[in-house]
Amino acid sequence: MQSLKKHYLIIEPYYGGSHKIFIQGLQKELRDQDFTLLTLPARKWKMRMQLAAPWMAEQIIGFIQNGYRFDGILTSTFIDVAVLRSLLAGRGILLPVAIYFHENQFAYPSRPQDQARFQFTAINFTSALCADSLAFNSEYNRSTFLSGIRRYLKKAADVNLHHLVNDLFEKSTVISPGMDFSPIDALGQGTDRPTSPVVVWNHRWEHDKNPNSFFSTLFELSEQGADFQLLVLGETFQDSPEIFDKAKTRLAKHLLHFGYVPDRTRYYKMLQRGTIVVSTAIHEFFGMSVLEAVRAGCVPLVPDRLAYQELFPVEFRYKKNQLKKRLGDLIDRNEQMSQEKSQALTTPHSWKTVGAEYVHWLSALRKEERS
Incomplete structure (x- = not known):
């Protein structure tokens, strides 16, 4: 046959x-x-x-x-x-x-x-x-x-x-x-969480992801005394934007990690330490990195445009000029994403x-x- x-x-x-x-x-x-x-x-x-x-x-x-x-x-x-x-x-x-x-x-x-x-x-x-x-x-x-x-x-x-x-x-x-979320799920609930809220950047280190807006916002929040820690992940390239070098110096007291993590298991474990994952992208056709972080327990804060309007309800999206206020509020609240909510947001894309x-x-x- x-x-x-x-x-x-x-x-x-x-x-x-x-x-x-x-x-x-x-x-x-x-x-x-x-x-x-x-x-x-x-x-x-x-x-x-x-x-x-x-x-x-x-x-x-x-x-x-x-x-x-x-x-x-x-x-x-x-x-x-x-x-x-x-x-x-x-x-x-x-x-x-x-x-x-x-x-x-x-x-x-x-x-x-x-x-x-x-x-x-x-x-x-x-x-x-x-x-x-x-x-x-x-x-x-x-x-x-x-x-x-x-x-x-x-x-x-x-x-x-x-x-x-x-x-x-x-x-x-x-x-x-x-998306295959099973490697994240297999890690179980993260236990190595700092007491302070952890902000996550896990995008490519390129201009189209708009790191200048992200780090400039953190510079201001840091100067105003905001209590947060920072995970800077994502793939790096030979000619990364200069803002990353500035951020490594100016945000040194907040840093838990700074640099690309090629080992996926270690990367997912780091995401589990996160509280808030932020995107400031100029363009985004889908948003895999944000969904990975959400599956690991991070609250998303994304622009109210691009493909993010399809991925996340309005409560997780910020309008123009709202990033600093919205991120500051999330840092003050220091609330983790529930597993139920995390799965509800990510499973439709599995x-x-x-x-x-x-x-x-x-x-x-x-x-x-x-x-």
């Missing part, structure tokens, strides 16, 4: 960070499907978007020549799908393609003088046009993508392509990226909750037969 299992080729030109975690979780959760993984390391994302497609096409052609058979392709946005499909079609390989949008280039903040940004938004657009199905990790991600395309199409005043926005919406869906949505999404891909 022929196997009912589907065999999907996952291609990821940027195999690292949240992209890598997503793929590992997908493979673990969807055990009734077969996957073959084709990746490139997570570096030089612009070069990946420009040149990954020809390289990936060559590898896929080699797979097919060696007897591999696939029911479809799943990829991220770091590839030019139009180029990939044309190269494969030229060799008689017609496979349906699904794209998972962890992010979209239309919503990234960029400098007005950076004209190169348009080629990457264009690749996102044409890739979406050429794909069979699209999934976004949040409605914020999808809506900013589609609104970005509307603005983009207005630049071509002599051609009317506005109907394409609706076409893209019709073949899209929104599915949380899936793999156990969303896994079936991925099975349905991928199974809807239909392989095209060539006569």
Whole structure:
């Protein structure tokens, strides 16, 4: 009897960070499907978007020549799908393609003088046009993508392509990226909690996470005598914003830890020591790091915008210019998130909750037969 299992080729030109975690979780959760993984390391994302497609096409052609058979392709946005499909079609390989949008280039903040940004938004657009199905990790991600395309199409005043926005919406869906909270749950209730409230930063050390706003607020609260301790976690890079060096000095008396923690178990244990996790992000397409901290027992304090409006009720969101007051109030209250509330906020985004949505999404891909 022929196997009912589907065999999907996952291609990821940027195999690292949240992209890598997503793929590992997908493979673990969807055990009734077969996957073959084709990746490139997570570096030089612009070069990946420009040149990954020809390289990936060559590898896929080699797979097919060696007897591999696939029911479809799943990829991220770091590839030019139009180029990939044309190269494969030229060799008689017609496979349906699904794209998972962890992010979209239309919503990234960029400098007005950076004209190169348009080629990457264009690749996102044409890739979406050429794909069979699209999934976004949040409605914020999808809506900013589609609104970005509307603005983009207005630049071509002599051609009317506005109907394409609706076409893209019709073949899209929104599915949380899936999170595995079991390593946090396995640690049980944290017992090593300081008596003072602990503020957590567990985001990438990059400008788009807006660390200047976060640390400037803490500088002011510290000068006013606020009693808090601080965990500065998150992935670091060679050229991190200067504010981190200033914070290490000016907030030294508050620091419990300062720096990236690669060991996930140790990282989760540190999160369990936290009381409040703060985001000051300029853009956020989902918010995995905040959800991890909430699962570990931290109260979230996030902007009243971006994808956070989908993740957290208004009581956990602050409006513009409210960060200092809201954070100061939480420090004064020094209340831990209850386990019941923590799970209620995070479980809807777990793999156990969303896994079936991925099975349905991928199974809807239909392989095209060539006569």
